[in-house]
Amino acid sequence: MGRFIRDHDWFDSALGSPQQWSQSLRTVLRLMLNTAQPMAVFWGEHGTCLYNDAFRQSLVSEQHPDSLGQPASEVWRETWPMIGSIIEQVMTDKGAGKQINHTVPFTLHGRQDNTYWTCSFSPVDDQSAPDGIGGALVICNEITDQMYANQTLDTKCEQLTQMFNKASAFMALMSGPDHKFELSNPSHNQIVVHRPVLGLPVAEALPDAVEQGSVSILDHVFTSGEPYIANRAKYSVQITPEAPIKERILNFVYQPVLGPEDEVSAIFVEGTDVTDQVQAQEELQRVNSELADTVFRLKAIERRKSFRLKLTDRLRPLLDPNEITAAATELLGQFLGVTRVFYGDFSESGDTVTVRPGWTRDGAESMVGDELRLEEFGPVVASQIQAGDAFVLSDVTTDERSAAFAPAYLDRGIKAVLAVPVIKAGSLRVLLGVHDSKVHNWSAVDVALAEDVVDRTWAAVESARAQAELRRERDHSRHILDSMTEGFISISADWTITHFNAEAARISRQPVRDVIGRTQWEVWPELRGSAIDDLYVGVRQTGKASTMELPFVLPGDYHAWIEIRAYPALDGALAVFFRDITERKLVDEEIRHASLHDPLTGLPNRAMLFEYATHLLPHNLRASQCAAILFLDLDRFKPINDTHGHEVGDMVLKEVSSRLSLSLRAEDLVIRMGGDEFVILLQDIGVSAYAAEVALHIIRKISEPYQVGELALSISTSIGISMFPRDGEDIDTLVNHADAAMYQAKQEGRDNFQFYSSAFTAGIQQQNRIEQAQ
The missing domain is CATH 3.30.450.40 (GAF domain)
Known part of the structure; x- marks a missing residue:
C-alpha cells in the first residue's frame, strides 16, 4: 500500500500533495503501513480513505477497488448509517468509538459472503485541524471464526439433544463411582416407570436395581473399564411394597466412558425393551460457550x-x-x-x-x-x-x-x-x-x-x-452414536448422508467410508420411488415422526425384515433409526401357524376354519357357487384309547388325518375340531351330489384297516353334511347343522352319512328338553 499511496494522483484530492500532509498524518501512516493489523485512517473533513495492506485484503476487497483517496461516506455507503455517527463523534473530539460484532459483506472472485468484525475508532490529534482532530484511526479485528464456532456448537448440541431424546432405545448416562444419573431419555424414563432419577445415585433412585445385581455389575464396569453386554436380561420393577411387580426383559450394554486421563468417569447405558419379543418366543419356546470482545475506550497514542x-x-x-x-x-x-x-x-x-x-x-x-x-x-x-x-x-x-x-x-x-x-x-x-x-x-x-x-x-x-469444546462434543457425539445397537443415519436437506454409525454399516453391509458424504440415492438408487422414499418425504412435509416395517434385500442376497423410524431434524434434515427384525417376524409367523393348526396332526384347527370361511363363503355367494360342510365323528374310536392307550389312539388319528387329506382336492380344507371329530370344507361345488360322493369315498377310506405296530385295528365314521347357502349363510350355523346331521347318521346305525334337515334340529331340541326334564 505504501507504493500505491506514493503512486496515487493526489492532485485533485482534498488532502493535496503528500508533501503538504501534516506530521500527524505522516506518523499515523507510518504506523499503519508497518503492521499486519487491518487499519485505516479517514482524514480531514471529507474523511479521505487511507489504509494498509491488511485492511485492503480483508475489508476493501472487490466491492471497493478504488477506495484509496476517496471520501469514506462514499466508499462505505452501505455501512455509513452505522459508522457515520461514530466518525462524527471522533472528529468533533467527543471521544473514541467502537463497533462490536459488525457484519461486513465481502466479495471475493465475484462471490459475496459475510464477515464479522470488531472495530475501534480513535481520534488522531492534529493541531492544525479544526477541534484539534485531524482524522479517525480505525483498527479492525476479524471475529468471523468465533461467530461461526458458536453457531456450529449450538447446532451440534441441538442435534445431539434431539437424537438422544427421540431415540426409541433407552439411554442414560451415570457418572462417578456411585453411578449418579446425569442423563435419561424418555425411553429410559419409561423403563424405570417415570421415577425421578436425575442427580441421584442409582442405588438411591432405583433400589430394586441393587437387589437384582445391577449395581454390582456397574461397579465392575467402572473399576475394570470393560463393557457389559446383556441379552434378554430380566428386570423387575416394584415401585412400592404394595404395588404389583412388573417384569421387563431387556437387551442393553453398559459402556464405560473414558475421561481425559483415560480413566473411567461415567457409564453410558443403551438398550431396548424386548419384553414382547421374548414373551412371544417363550410361547413357542449436549454446549454453550461465551465469547468476549475487546472494547477500546480511551484515546490511544x-x-x-x-x-x-x-x-x-x-x-x-x-x-x-x-x-x-x-x-x-x-x-x-x-x-x-x-x-x-x-x-x-x-x-x-x-x-x-x-x-x-x-x-x-x-x-x-x-x-x-x-x-x-x-x-x-x-x-x-x-x-x-x-x-x-x-x-x-x-x-x-x-x-x-x-x-x-x-x-x-x-x-x-x-x-x-x-x-x-x-x-x-x-x-x-x-x-x-x-x-x-x-x-x-x-x-x-x-x-x-x-x-x-x-x-x-x-x-x-x-x-x-x-x-476445544466443539472438538470434544463432536468426538462425544460420535462415540454415543457408534455405541448404539440400532442403525442410525442423519440425512441433510439435500439428501446427503452426514452420519452413519457402526451398527448401520453392519446391518446394511455398507462400509462407512462408502456412505458418508454421498446422497441417499447414490448409495441406494433402488429406494427412489419406494415406500422408504415416501416415508422420508412424508416426515419432511408433516414434521411428524413415522415408522414402517418392510422386507429388504441386502448385499449378498440376504433377505431381511427391517424396521425404520424417521424423525424430522433441524434445517430439513432427517434422523433415521433402523434395525433388523427378521428374527421377530419369523417368531410371529410361527406363533400364528401354531394358533391356527392342531399340534397332533398338523391339520388346521377350528380357529383356522372360521377365519378361512369368513373370506370363502362371501366369495362363493358372489360367484353363485355352493359349498359343503362335512362333520365327521369316528365310530368305535374310544375303545381303542381305553384298551391300547392314547399313544396308539394318537397314531390312528394321524393316519385318519392323512387319509382325509389324500382324499380331497387341493382347494378343500380338512380341520380337526378336537378329539375324534373332523370337519371338511368343500368349496366351489355345483350340486350336493358331489358332497355325497366325497362322503362315500371317505367312509370307505376310514373303514380300511389300521396297522399300528402288531395291532390290526378298524374304525368307521359317521358324517353329517350341511350345504351353503341352503342350510345356512355363516360358518357357525353350517357347522352346527352338519353336527346335527352327523348325530342323525349315528342314530341310523353309524358308518353312513346324512344331509341336514330342519327336522334333525327339531328332534335334537326335543331330545334335549326330555333329558333336562328327567
Missing part, C-alpha cells in the same frame, strides 16, 4: 497502538489457553518495564486469589501458586477489587489505601500495583496483576493498556476453549 498490534500478532496462532496467557503477560511486562505480571483465579467466595504461572523479570521472585488474601492488602483495596474495578497504587508505602498494610506488599517485593479484575456472568473470575519493585507512576494509558490485554486475552482463551 502511537505507543499503545503498536503494542496492541504486536499482542494480536502474537496471540493469533495460539490455541492453548496457558500459552495465550503466558504470551500476554510476557508482552505486557516487557512493554511496561515492570517486575511481575500474572493472572490469578478468584476463589468462589471472591476473597482470595490463586496465582497462575505468568511472567517475571529475570532475578525476580515468582509468586506462582501463592494464595493472596485480599484483606491482607487493605479493606479499601479488597472492596475495590471485589467490586470489579481496576485500580493502581503508585507507591504502597505512601498511598493512604495501602500504607497501613505496606508489609504485606513489601514482603513480596511489591512497591507499585496495577490490578484489573474480570467479572463474567455476574461473578469474579480472574485478576490481572501487574507489580513493580520500585515506585511506578501509572498513567491512564498504562491502565487502558492493561484493560486491553485482559479483554483480548479473555477473548482468545474463550475462543480456544470453545474450539
